[in-house]
C-alpha cells in the first residue's frame with residue numbers, strides 16, 4: 001500500500017513555501033501574496049471529457065479524478081488534540097505533519113481538519129475571529145503550508161472547515177457591525193429591536209441558549225444566533241457578506257486545500273413565518289458558491305453539514321450544482337438502534353427512504369464525530385430508546401444527543417466496534433473515521449460541552465501518551481487515564497505491535513474497501529431474509545458484485561438468503577480469501593457467530 005501511495009505521491013508537486021513574513025501581513029496583503037504565488041493550469045469543466053484527460057493545478061498539486069471523493073476514506077481530526085511538537089500542551093501543524101505517515105499507513109485518503117483559525121474558542125474554534133489565518137496555538141501559516149505540501153506529497157488530500165453561517169462576536173466584522181447602527185457593516189448581521197421575530201424557530205444548543213436572539217448592550221439591539229450567543233449569524237441576504245465568504249473560500253483554495261466541510265448550511269437565510277431552515281434563498285447562495293468553485297477550482301469538494309432527514313438534505317445536492325457531498329445524519333443513530341434492537345429494520349428503512357442523488361454526488365457516512373451523537377432527527381420515542389440504551393448516566397447527554405465515543409458506546413466490545421465499522425465501510429457513501437476511534441479510544445463525560453470526545457490522541461503508553469512533552473496540567477484537555485480506555489492500555493504503539501489489534505484490523509478493512517470501487521460507486525440492494533437479525537445487501541458496479549452479510553445479534557444466527565439472481569457464483573470471503581459453496585437456485589444458508597460479518601466477492605469460475 002505504501003508503494004501505491006508513493007506512486008500517487010509522484011503525481012503531486014509541492015507548493016512553494018510561503019515567505020516567513022507571511023504571518024505578519026494583513027488579510028488583504030496575504031491574499032495578494034497567495035494570488036501572486038499561485039499558478040493555475042486548466043480550468044475546464046470537471047465533468048467534460050474523460051477523467052484521465054482532466055487535469056488542473058491549483059495551490060501546487062495536481063488532481064487526476066474530479067470524483068475522487070466518491071472512493072475516499074476520510075479521517076476527521078482536531079489539530080489541537082492530535083500531536084504537540086512544541087511542548088506547550090496544544091497539538092499543532094508540525095506535530096500533525098510528523099504523524100502523516102501513520103495516516104497513510106491507516107489507508108486514509110483525505111483529512112478533515114476541525115477549525116484551525118484564530119478564535120476565542122467559545123465553541124472550540126467554530127467561533128472564528130479571523131478566517132484567513134492560523135490559530136497561533138497551532139503554529140504559523142508557514143507550518144500550515146508545509147503540512148499541506150507534506151500531505152499532498154503523500155497522496156493525502158485535506159479539507160478544512162468553512163464556518164459561514166456565523167462568526168465569533170470578536171470578529172472585526174461583528175465589532176464594526178455592533179459599533180453603531182449606521183456602520184457600513186451594520187447589515188452584515190441580523191439585527192432587531194425586538195426579540196420576537198422568527199418566533200418558533202427551534203433552538204439547537206438547548207442546554208445553553210434560551211433564545212436565538214441575544215441582546216447587544218453596545219448598539220442596544222438584538223442579534224440573531226442559531227448556536228452560542230457568542231456566534232452571531234451573518235446576514236446572507238447582504239451581497240457583501242456573500243462576496244466576503246467567497247473571498248475566504250478563494251483564499252484557502254488558492255493556498256491549496258482540497259475542499260471544505262461546510263458548517264451549518266441550512267440556517268443561512270431567515271424569513272418570517274418559516275422555520276428559517278432549508279429556505280430556497282439558502283440554496284441560491286450555495287449554488288452560487290458552488291458555481292464559483294467549479295469555475296475556478298474544479299476537483300475541489302464541498303461537503304454539507306445539514307443535519308436533516310434525507311428528503312430535506314437531497315436538495316443540497318441540487319442537480320449536482322450545490323454540494324458534492326453531504327453527511328447522511330440519520331443513518332448514524334439508526335445503526336446504533338439496529339444494533340441494540342438486533343433488527344435491521346431501522347437502518348434499511350432509512351436507506352430505502354433516501355432519495356437517489358446525482359451521479360457526481362456522494363453521501364458521507366460516519367459512526368461518531370466531534371459533536372454529540374445527535375438525536376435531533378429521530379422521533380421522541382426513538383430518542384428515549386437511544387438514551388436508555390446508550391446514555392443512562394445524565395452526564396453522557398448533551399443537548400439532544402449523547403456525548404460519547406464509539407468504543408465506550410459499545411461497552412468496549414471489539415466485535416460490535418468491528419461490526420459497525422464493517423457496515424460503515426460497506427454502505428453506499430464515503431466513510432468518515434473520527435480520530436482515535438481506530439484504536440478504540442474512550443471519552444470523559446465529565447469534561448464540559450463536547451470536550452469529552454476531543455481528548456488528546458493516545459500515541460503510546462509513555463509521558464502524556466506521546467501527545468506532548470508538556471506538564472500534564474498544561475494539556476489542552478486531560479488525557480483519558482482510566483484502566484479500560486486509558487492511554488497506558490489503549491494506544492497506537494501497543495496496537496501496532498499486536499497484529500490482532502483494532503488498529504491493524506481497521507487498516508485491513510480500509511485496504512479491502514480500497515481494493516474496489518464498488519463500495520464508493522456501486523448500487524445497493526437489500527436482501528429480505530426471514531431472520532431480521534441479519535442485515536444483508538449486495539453492492540454492484542458493472543460486472544463486480546459484493547455480498548455483505550452482518551449479524552446484528554449477540555447470539556449466533558443462521559440465515560437463508562435468496563441469491564437465485566446470482567446463482568452459479570462462488571462467494572469469496574474477502575478478508576481470508578476462502579471460497580464458499582457455489583450459490584444455487586435454493587436459499588443460500590449461512591451461519592454467523594455473534595456480531596460478525598462477511599464480505600464476499602461474487603466470482604464466476
Ligand code: NOJ
Pocket residue numbers: 123126127163227263264305370371
Ligand atoms: C456544527 C459543528 O459540528 C459544531 O461543533 C458547532 O458547534 C456548530 N456547528 C456551530 O458551528
